Structures are given as structure tokens and as C-alpha cells.
Amino acid sequence: MKRLRFHVSQGWQTLRSRPGLSVLAIALLTFSLGLCAAVFGTLLTLQDVRQNLLENLNATVELQNDVTDKRRAQITTVIKRWPGVAEVTYISPDSLLRYHSSEVGDDLQDIFGGNPFPPTLQIQFEDISHPNIDSLIAKAARWEGVADIIYPRELWERLDIFIARLRGGALIGVVIILLVSLVLIWLVLRAQFSGRREEWRLLLLLGMTPAGLRTIALVQAVTVGTIAGVFSVFGVWVLHYVYTIVFLDQISLPTGFYPLLLLAGIVLTLFVGYAVSSKVKFTRN
Amino acid sequence: MFSVPGTRDAQAAARCSRRDKACLVRLKPAFPCGVGCLQPTQADCRPALPNYLQATDLTMNHKTNISPAIVDLRAVSYHYTKDAGLSDIDLRVLKGELVVIEGPSGAGKTTLVRLLSGELPVQTGRAVIAGFSLGNSSESSLPELRRYLGLVFQEECFLARESVIGNAAVPLAIDNFTRRERKMRALKMLVEVGLARQARRKPAELSGGEKARLQIARALIRNPQLLIADEPFAHLDTQSASGITDLILRAHRRGTTVLVMTNQRHAWPSEARRISIRGGRLAP
Numbered sequence: 001m002k003r004l005r006f007h008v009s010q011g012w013q014t015l016r017s018r019p020g021l022s023v024l025a026i027a028l029l030t031f032s033l034g035l036c037a038a039v040f041g042t043l044l045t046l047q048d049v050r051q052n053l054l055e056n057l058n059a060t061v062e063l064q065n066d067v068t069d070k071r072r073a074q075i076t077t078v079i080k081r082w083p084g085v086a087e088v089t090y091i092s093p094d095s096l097l098r099y100h101s102s103e104v105g106d107d108l109q110d111i112f113g114g115n116p117f118p119p120t121l122q123i124q125f126e127d128i129s130h131p132n133i134d135s136l137i138a139k140a141a142r143w144e145g146v147a148d149i150i151y152p153r154e155l156w157e158r159l160d161i162f163i164a165r166l167r168g169g170a171l172i173g174v175v176i177i178l179l180v181s182l183v184l185i186w187l188v189l190r191a192q193f194s195g196r197r198e199e200w201r202l203l204l205l206l207g208m209t210p211a212g213l214r215t216i217a218l219v220q221a222v223t224v225g226t227i228a229g230v231f232s233v234f235g236v237w238v239l240h241y242v243y244t245i246v247f248l249d250q251i252s253l254p255t256g257f258y259p260l261l262l263l264a265g266i267v268l269t270l271f272v273g274y275a276v277s278s279k280v281k282f283t284r285n
Numbered sequence: 286m287f288s289v290p291g292t293r294d295a296q297a298a299a300r301c302s303r304r305d306k307a308c309l310v311r312l313k314p315a316f317p318c319g320v321g322c323l324q325p326t327q328a329d330c331r332p333a334l335p336n337y338l339q340a341t342d343l344t345m346n347h348k349t350n351i352s353p354a355i356v357d358l359r360a361v362s363y364h365y366t367k368d369a370g371l372s373d374i375d376l377r378v379l380k381g382e383l384v385v386i387e388g389p390s391g392a393g394k395t396t397l398v399r400l401l402s403g404e405l406p407v408q409t410g411r412a413v414i415a416g417f418s419l420g421n422s423s424e425s426s427l428p429e430l431r432r433y434l435g436l437v438f439q440e441e442c443f444l445a446r447e448s449v450i451g452n453a454a455v456p457l458a459i460d461n462f463t464r465r466e467r468k469m470r471a472l473k474m475l476v477e478v479g480l481a482r483q484a485r486r487k488p489a490e491l492s493g494g495e496k497a498r499l500q501i502a503r504a505l506i507r508n509p510q511l512l513i514a515d516e517p518f519a520h521l522d523t524q525s526a527s528g529i530t531d532l533i534l535r536a537h538r539r540g541t542t543v544l545v546m547t548n549q550r551h552a553w554p555s556e557a558r559r560i561s562i563r564g565g566r567l568a569p
Binding site: 005006010013016017198199201202203204205206207208209210212 | 402404424425428429431432436438442443444445446447455456458459460464503
């Protein structure tokens with residue numbers, strides 16, 4: 001612990017030796033961590049949007065007019081067992097007639113000379129797996145008592161493709177941003193560390209081990225990571241707050257999101273610190 | 286200085302297998318005025334060589350390095366290029382000796398210091414410093430060796446952001462001393478070299494003579510077994526140089542083995558052994 005205090009003071013002095021570079025490294029990491037958090041928040045919002053759309057994109061099973069209550073109950077039970085089904089609701093022909101008549105404003109029974117609507121089961125999904133749904137619906141269409149099944153397959157597919165593309169793009173973007181900023185931070189910290197090369201030589205000649213110097217480089221990097229992590233947590237908190245006020249909507253961030261952001265900053269700079277120290281030659285020439 | 290049977294060091298050494306060098310290397314020498322100190326007064330106390338380096342243990346653990354000399358170089362060579370470097374250096378410095386190696390610039394004095402401190406590898410020959418064989422020693426044993434050396438460099442070599450007292454205490458920080466102990470010992474050392482008033486200054490604010498004295502203070506703060514001074518009088522006026530000479534001689538009188546490299550003719554006491562170095566070769 002006593003020795004670590006010396007390493008911490010030397011790491012801190014390395015950061016202070018070229019303060020401009022330290023500010024640059026902290027700003028870079030804060031920016032990239034904040035950007036990653038923002039992308040993550042956007043993905044969470046998109047997930048919410050997808051969920052809302054799914055709740056409104058139902059499949060409709062039109063039953064034959066002469067289907068018995070027993071058969072209808074059987075069909076309902078089987079459909080409820082399908083994977084990803086949240087709810088199955090029976091809508092009687094009378095309810096449909098009332099609903100559509102009120103929408104149109106005329107009595108549709110008079111126009112059609114009877115109730116034109118079949119008994120219907122409305123399926124609400126919580127999650128969709130297209131091949132599964134396709135095969136189940138194809139099978140269900142052949143069941144006794146089922147007249148037709150209508151579902152917005154193409155819309156679902158487009159929505160999923162869109163969201164998958166966004167996710168992939170965001171992931172690639174995040175990786176590129178992190179890689180570029182980590183390389184830049186590595187260059188900055190290495191320039192700082194190498195700037196004290198003569199002092200490191202002195203410490204080695206006074207009996208410090210190369211591992212001790214590596215610890216100094218790690219302390220230097222982790223200090224940058226911690227400061228940048230705190231700044232990015234604050235920045236993301238402000239962004240979240242502004243979003244809530246402007247859009248009157250709240251992104252439900254997962255538990256431990258802010259500590260995770262801070263931890264990400266520290267862990268990333270640990271790697272950078274290790275890379276910084278491993279590239280500096282401490283051994284005999 | 287021999288280890289005292291039954292002391293903490295001796296017990297710890299006994300627990301190590303004789304062939305387990307790593308275990309032996311981990312053993313710390315007795316600290317000043319700690320268990321195992323045989324000096325009559327506190328002022329005379331200096332760290333003992335670890336048990337495995339004591340004469341009795343050398344035969345067990347360093348069979349090839351048995352030597353009563355603290356510096357033992359035999360046919361050592363180091364070449365930067367074909368013509369530049371050191372050739373066939375034979376040098377034996379006994380414990381408590383004062384050796385002055387004189388030679389012009391470019392004769393190989395700094396190379397010899399870098400070799401003795403383990404900064405440069407021994408290309409040919411055999412070099413044993415304080416019981417450590419430099420030719421065979423691994424990188425991991427070099428820090429241990431360097432803790433028995435006090436080094437004074439030719440060039441200014443300080444931690445620029447540390448104060449004078451902080452710089453003097455750096456070896457103690459490396460050795461894991463407490464902050465209070467470091468400060469007390471460094472202050473005592475600064476008083477000894479006449480830099481107490483400048484303790485809070487930065488090294489850049491010191492004059493050339495003061496910087497040289499700070500280097501000596503830093504080198505002596507551990508009570509080293511061997512003090513190696515590389516051109517300690519470089520760029521100094523006569524008065525400052527004689528002040529530095531006094532400090533070196535004071536350390537020598539306390540029992541520190543001293544090896545001074547210089548290109549200037551100085552008045553050294555009669556017991557000093559003078560050796561010349563020319564073109565990378567020693568000449569008595």
C-alpha cells in the first residue's frame with residue numbers, strides 16, 4: 001500500500017507533466033463513452049417502439065360462421081400455446097358489426113342485409129419468430145372451423161429488418177468509435193509516459209522493478225478512465241434528463257447502467273495502460 | 286558483516302530451499318538498526334547484504350560467484366561498435382576501498398558505470414557486483430542488486446516534479462519506507478550535505494554544486510554497500526568540487542566502498558587507489 005502510494009503519485013505527476021494531453025485523453029474518452037451510452041439509449045428507445053408496434057400488429061383468425069363454441073374454445077387453447085403469443089381474444093360477429101357500424105356511421109346490417117362479419121380470434125404477439133409463425137399459421141389455416149388467417153407478415157418483416165440493421169449499424173459504430181478513441185488515447189498516454197523516459201531510467205537504476213513502472217502506467221491510465229467515466233456519467237444523466245423534459249417520455253435504463261458506464265471507462269483504460277507500459281522498453285539494451 | 290544465527294533473517298533464510306533462488310531473492314536484508322545489526326552505534330548502521338550473499342551462504346547459493354571483493358570484473362568487455370566500448374576489463378574492488386578511475390572523456394568511464402549498475406549487459410567475461418553475477422543474472426534480480434548501490438550520475442537526473450527532499454527520498458519510497466520515515470531520513474541526509482534550506486525547492490531551482498550534492502544525498506540515503514560516482518565534479522568550480530570530495534570521503538570513512546570516475550586530477554587521500562582508463566582499457 002505504501003509503495004502503491006508512490007506509484008499513484010508518479011502516475012498523477014505523469015498526467016500533470018503534460019496537462020494538455022491529459023485533458024485531450026479525458027475529453028476523448030468522455031466523448032466516446034457518452035456516445036456509446038447515447039447509442040445504447042437510442043437502441044432501448046427503438047426496442048420500446050418495436051414493442052409498441054407489435055402490440056398493435058395482431059393476427060386475425062376468421063372462423064367459419066357455423067363453428068361451435070366448443071371448437072372455438074379448442075382453437076383458442078391451442079393458439080395460446082404457440083410461442084410468443086401474449087393474448088388471444090374472441091370477438092363475436094355482433095361486436096364487430098357494432099364497432100364497424102359506429103366507425104362508418106350507418107347500420108351495416110341494413111346495407112348488407114345481414115351481419116357480414118365472421119366470428120374472429122385476435123392474436124396479440126409479444127415476440128415474433130417468422131419461420132415459426134409461418135408454419136403454425138399454415139397449419140392452423142387447415143384446421144376445421146378456420147376460414148382464413150390474416151396477418152401483416154411483410155410489415156413485421158420490414159420492422160425487424162429495420163431494427164436489426166439499426167442494431168448492427170449501432171454496434172459497428174460503437175466498436176469503431178471505441179477503437180479509434182482508444183488508439184488515440186493510447187498514443188496520447190504513451191507520449192506522456194515516454195516524455196518521462198529519463199526519470200523512469202533513474203527509478204530503475206535506483207532499484208524500482210519494471211513491474212513498478214508498469215503499475216505507474218496503469219495508474220496513469222486508470223486515472224484518465226475514472227475521470228472520464230465520472231464526466232460521461234454526468235453527461236449521460238444530463239442528456240437523459242433533457243430527453244425526459246423535451247419528449248415527456250422516459251427511457252427506462254437498466255439497473256446499474258451508470259456504474260457500468262464508469263466501470264467501462266476504467267476497464268478500457270486498464271487495457272490502454274497495459275499497452276502503454278508494454279510498448280516502453282525497460283530492459284537492458 | 287555476517288548474519289546472526291537465530292535472527293529473523295537467518296530464520297527466514299533457513300526456510301528457503303538452498304536451490305530456490307527466487308525465495309532467497311525475496312528475502313529482504315536487515316534494515317538499519319533492525320534485527321541483525323552488528324554496528325556499535327545507530328549512525329554506523331547500514332543494511333546488511335541478504336543472508337544468501339553473506340560469505341557463508343555464497344558457497345551454497347552462488348558457487349560460481351565466490352569472491353571477497355564487492356566488485357569483481359574479469360576480462361569483461363562491452364562494445365557499442367567494433368571500436369567503441371570496454372575491452373578486457375579486470376577490476377577488483379575490496380570492501381571498504383576507495384578507488385578512483387581517471388581518464389579523459391570517451392575513455393569508457395560512463396560505460397563502466399552503466400555496466401556495473403546492470404544497465405548494460407556483460408557481453409564477454411565475468412562480472413560479480415555485491416554477490417550478483419551480472420552475466421548470468423536475470424532481469425528480475427537487477428532491482429535487488431541496485432538497492433545495494435549508490436549511484437551518482439554524470440548528467441542531471443532527478444524527478445523534475447518532486448521537491449529536493451522528495452528526490453533525496455526516492456530510494457526509500459522504492460524500498461517501501463513510510464512517508465514519515467522517508468521524510469526524516471531525507472531531511473537528515475540533506476542537513477548532512479548542506480541542502481536543508483533548499484528542501485522544498487524543485488531540482489531545477491538548484492545550482493550545479495547543489496545538484497551534485499543532492500545526487501550524493503540520494504545515493505547515500507540507503508547507506509549503500511558501494512557508492513559509484515560518475516564524474517561527480519563535472520561542470521563544478523573548485524570550491525564545489527572540494528565540497529563534493531569531502532562528502533564522498535565522509536561516506537568512505539563510514540565504511541562505504543567508493544568507486545569514483547573522473548576526468549579531473551583531484552587531491553585524494555593516500556589510501557585511494559588510482560586507476561587509469563584509456564580507450565576502454567584499464568591501466569593501473
